[in-house]
Amino acid sequence: MRVSFDWLKDFVKVAATPEAVAEKLTMLGLEIEALERIDGDVVLEVNVTPNRPDCLSIMGIARELSAAYGIPLAFPDLNVVSESKELDFNVEILEADLCRRYAGRIVHNLKVGPSPDWMKKRLEKCGIRSINNVVDITNYVLLEFGHPLHAFDLSTIRGHLIRVGTPKVTTGQSNMKFTTLDGSEREVSGETLLIWDAERPIAIAGVMGGSDTEVTEKTVDIFIESAYFEPTSIRRTSKTLGLKTEASYRFERGTDLKALKKALDRAAMLMHEVAGGTLYGKIDIYPKRFYPKQINVRYERIGRLLGVKLSEQEVLDCLQGLGLEIFECNSEGFKVKVPPYRGDIAMEADIIEEVARLYGYDRIPAELPKARLGVDSRKEIVSAREIRHDIRESLLKCGFDEAINLSFMGAYELDLLSIPAEDARRKLVQVRNPLREEDAYMRTTLVPALIRNLIHNLAHGNRELRLFEMAKAFIDIDHNSLPEEKERIAALYYREKTKTLYKDDTPDFFVVKGIGDAMFEGIGISGHSYVRSDEPFLHPGRSANIMIGGSKAGFIGELSPAVIEALDIKAQKPSVIVMEMDLGAIISLSKRDAIYKQLPKYPFVERDTAIIVDARLQAAEIIGHLKDHASGIVEDVSIFDIYQGGNIGVGKKSIAFNVRYRSPEKTLTDQEVEDTHKVLVDYILEKTGGQVRI
Amino acid sequence: MSENLKRTFLDEVSSLKSLADAANLRVKYLGKKGIITAKIKSLSSLSPEERRVAGREINELKQFIEEECERKESLLKSAELKGRLLAEAIDITLPGKAVSFGHEHPLSRTLREVVDIFTRMGFDVQEGPEVELDCYNFEALNIPKDHPARDMQDTFYISEDIVLRTHTSPVQVRVMEKKKPPLRFIAPGKVYRCDADVTHSPMFHQVEGLMVDKDITFSHLKGVLIAFIHQMFGPDIPVRFRPSYFPFTEPSAEIDMGCILCKSAGCRVCKGTGWLEILGAGMVNPKVLENVGYDSEEYTGFAFGMGIERITLLKYSIDDIRLLFENDIRFLRQF
Numbered sequence A: 001m002r003v004s005f006d007w008l009k010d011f012v013k014v015a016a017t018p019e020a021v022a023e024k025l026t027m028l029g030l031e032i033e034a035l036e037r038i039d040g041d042v043v044l045e046v047n048v049t050p051n052r053p054d055c056l057s058i059m060g061i062a063r064e065l066s067a068a069y070g071i072p073l074a075f076p077d078l079n080v081v082s083e084s085k086e087l088d089f090n091v092e093i094l095e096a097d098l099c100r101r102y103a104g105r106i107v108h109n110l111k112v113g114p115s116p117d118w119m120k121k122r123l124e125k126c127g128i129r130s131i132n133n134v135v136d137i138t139n140y141v142l143l144e145f146g147h148p149l150h151a152f153d154l155s156t157i158r159g160h161l162i163r164v165g166t167p168k169v170t171t172g173q174s175n176m177k178f179t180t181l182d183g184s185e186r187e188v189s190g191e192t193l194l195i196w197d198a199e200r201p202i203a204i205a206g207v208m209g210g211s212d213t214e215v216t217e218k219t220v221d222i223f224i225e226s227a228y229f230e231p232t233s234i235r236r237t238s239k240t241l242g243l244k245t246e247a248s249y250r251f252e253r254g255t256d257l258k259a260l261k262k263a264l265d266r267a268a269m270l271m272h273e274v275a276g277g278t279l280y281g282k283i284d285i286y287p288k289r290f291y292p293k294q295i296n297v298r299y300e301r302i303g304r305l306l307g308v309k310l311s312e313q314e315v316l317d318c319l320q321g322l323g324l325e326i327f328e329c330n331s332e333g334f335k336v337k338v339p340p341y342r343g344d345i346a347m348e349a350d351i352i353e354e355v356a357r358l359y360g361y362d363r364i365p366a367e368l369p370k371a372r373l374g375v376d377s378r379k380e381i382v383s384a385r386e387i388r389h390d391i392r393e394s395l396l397k398c399g400f401d402e403a404i405n406l407s408f409m410g411a412y413e414l415d416l417l418s419i420p421a422e423d424a425r426r427k428l429v430q431v432r433n434p435l436r437e438e439d440a441y442m443r444t445t446l447v448p449a450l451i452r453n454l455i456h457n458l459a460h461g462n463r464e465l466r467l468f469e470m471a472k473a474f475i476d477i478d479h480n481s482l483p484e485e486k487e488r489i490a491a492l493y494y495r496e497k498t499k500t501l502y503k504d505d506t507p508d509f510f511v512v513k514g515i516g517d518a519m520f521e522g523i524g525i526s527g528h529s530y531v532r533s534d535e536p537f538l539h540p541g542r543s544a545n546i547m548i549g550g551s552k553a554g555f556i557g558e559l560s561p562a563v564i565e566a567l568d569i570k571a572q573k574p575s576v577i578v579m580e581m582d583l584g585a586i587i588s589l590s591k592r593d594a595i596y597k598q599l600p601k602y603p604f605v606e607r608d609t610a611i612i613v614d615a616r617l618q619a620a621e622i623i624g625h626l627k628d629h630a631s632g633i634v635e636d637v638s639i640f641d642i643y644q645g646g647n648i649g650v651g652k653k654s655i656a657f658n659v660r661y662r663s664p665e666k667t668l669t670d671q672e673v674e675d676t677h678k679v680l681v682d683y684i685l686e687k688t689g690g691q692v693r694i
Numbered sequence B: 001m002s003e004n005l006k007r008t009f010l011d012e013v014s015s016l017k018s019l020a021d022a023a024n025l026r027v028k029y030l031g032k033k034g035i036i037t038a039k040i041k042s043l044s045s046l047s048p049e050e051r052r053v054a055g056r057e058i059n060e061l062k063q064f065i066e067e068e069c070e071r072k073e074s075l076l077k078s079a080e081l082k083g084r085l086l087a088e089a090i091d092i093t094l095p096g097k098a099v100s101f102g103h104e105h106p107l108s109r110t111l112r113e114v115v116d117i118f119t120r121m122g123f124d125v126q127e128g129p130e131v132e133l134d135c136y137n138f139e140a141l142n143i144p145k146d147h148p149a150r151d152m153q154d155t156f157y158i159s160e161d162i163v164l165r166t167h168t169s170p171v172q173v174r175v176m177e178k179k180k181p182p183l184r185f186i187a188p189g190k191v192y193r194c195d196a197d198v199t200h201s202p203m204f205h206q207v208e209g210l211m212v213d214k215d216i217t218f219s220h221l222k223g224v225l226i227a228f229i230h231q232m233f234g235p236d237i238p239v240r241f242r243p244s245y246f247p248f249t250e251p252s253a254e255i256d257m258g259c260i261l262c263k264s265a266g267c268r269v270c271k272g273t274g275w276l277e278i279l280g281a282g283m284v285n286p287k288v289l290e291n292v293g294y295d296s297e298e299y300t301g302f303a304f305g306m307g308i309e310r311i312t313l314l315k316y317s318i319d320d321i322r323l324l325f326e327n328d329i330r331f332l333r334q335f
């Protein structure tokens, strides 16, 4: 809200500079966001929190200053002299729950025209465009008192009657069309509170008037409305119509049930002074009266909540000037009657806030609390956090940069990855009001985001990417309950061949696989294995599912050429490795309790052998056989060479492996090792149908 | 005669160039058929008296030659090693084989720092769902439907009753429902608001904290948050508390710290005020305590919350929040 400093001074004669006043207001909870000098005046941009609709007015802000500085509030003189003619005009409130009070005045014979300069300037400084004197006066009073008014052209109101009600109650209609004064025809629901004359609706209550009854330059007689509309009803209407006005903004926050009469009188006086109208008596229908809330306040409670002991006098001084009626004071506390403009005050804590606010938050001493020692979190939660941390650390150490992406994705991204309809990743949680269509769903996999990151980086000439992300995926269960939130970890690796000083020819797949294995080792997972993956977006020959304890924990592999092509990735080398795993599963399987094994006492002996086998035979199979064969002295086996071509036959390959023998009881003799190795090799040959390469 | 021999030997020794030559020289004088060996053998033809004199002389000579050979050999050896090492020299100015560590995302880094400070102060860490029931995100926190306070947080809706949490406060409610005071924890995590520009992202990170016990006061809230700001930004940073509004706290406060960019002198970032808003906080609204079944007469508490993105932007002078989510490695590798 924009507030003219000059205007403020009409109501509170502060001597302080605008800067000092701005500082004061900020420290009272009315944050001044900007200070602007216009025409020798200063305009304060006040950020009014939604609980303080009373401060959406010059008067409200003046009241705060009056309380803070202890300067009395000057109220404008409201002696309205009106012709005491009998009013030939009726108001009927059909739904008092939605309209607790409706008042109005008739002004005859006014001259619609431009407003005087002083009024125009004040309005403009506060950000309101001058239209004509009648409309300007309603706006002027709106700014001054915070109470929205509406002026109708009296001649257009049919049947000398105003009715307040929803279409449902007034005419039984469930919805209808209505043209507002901005010229748009709007669909209005049966629950919308409207203002009607004897025949038809003439305004959307508290939001906007109708075009048929608008004040024009031809208007001579007007009816000024000043009413109290129920905040939630106005808010609903404003939201449904997508129509937010100065009036609706204030009504939905709550207006002053009592001051609406003063606002009406103020407007009437100005109509007379500025537009030369003759005032007639007023009408005021007030079916649901205002009864002030009464709140008990205890001194002891103030001290207990704020942590500072204030004297009775200090407390009462703080509340002085806010317009609160204090009564039944004793040494324990007092009672407060809350004025109608402070709908935000409803309980003791609210009064304590007022005390703290006026006393000054900065005067309350800071103190560290004394607390009992203790640990609340369960051990599993703490260790899960540690495992997550270790996983992050291992990927960081392996050169992966950490990515953080928004949790959204588009359904088309699953199409690009050819994710089938029955896949769990298609159980989408849809956002009803996304900012962009691409962000319409919560992501069910982290891969699309990493691919977006790849595309972005390639477009900016970044040719070597190692990214990982740890985040949640969201799997819909049914539309009525919360989705399953699954922690995932994903990584993407892409590296173009560049001219480098030191050569490393490790294929990308194995680089990432090695890093994954290191990660597993770091968190005590060892029994995992790799089987061919059927992920539709991966190269079928260069991808694997990662199996832990018999179930799929994730996958690793090269993006399939089809995906690369569909995404139009302009890369020198089409090999992009992606990996994604179920982090929750990994955490639950992690075993980090180490038990020391005695260091070996006797030396080891190694033997290397190369065998020629069918080219399709997988390394894991040979390793498996080697490990199966229980000789009691095999300590470790590893493959150190794979060779195809040359004198190895077509469809065959040579696999060279190394076996390390060691006995825990003695130094092995060459003969023992020789014998054992021969048995082992024979066993492998039998199992694989291979032959020893000579 | 032996003097001549000695001189000849010394000439030969001084002209030695390699260890192999030295070995040859040693053989020439001391080998089985060497000059000295021959001389020793020839002693037997002398009279005992002559043999005694000549024997001592020849033995001295032998010892001299041996010592000289050794000395020379050792010299040659170190010269030769020196030569070899020189030949083996590499260009130590060539770059090392690149081993690059990955870079922690700046948001993770800030988040970790914040969490560390509070855990050092004895706060626990709690988590909760990101897709949340309206009743936990709003109603239990004293934000009913059709309340203007909902405008403070533009909300993404999944259904009528399910939202993307707009703050991590629902975690507070979920924890309080399960546990009785005393409570002291923070809730870090992702939150969502329907808003996007240079300083707002539809997804961002928050850390909220809660402490509930008997006799927890506004003074304590100030004590804890000032301690946090001083740990996070430096012990001399000025801090101010000003009244504000949050439906779930009463009294509520916003906390400003002196602008770290201009040292409170006033700049573009702090809009000339010298202050930066850094935290929201307050005493837990009695209605929120009652909603979870606590006796608000017996227990009081404070709650606070902060945006990790905002702190990160300020800390690293980043001028566009979108950079945080593009994952451009030229950006990530700066941290």
Ligand SMILES: [Zn+2]
Residues within 6 Å of the ligand: B259, B260, B261, B262, B263, B264, B265, B266, B267, B268, B269, B270, B271, B272, B274, B275
């Ligand atoms: Zn600054």
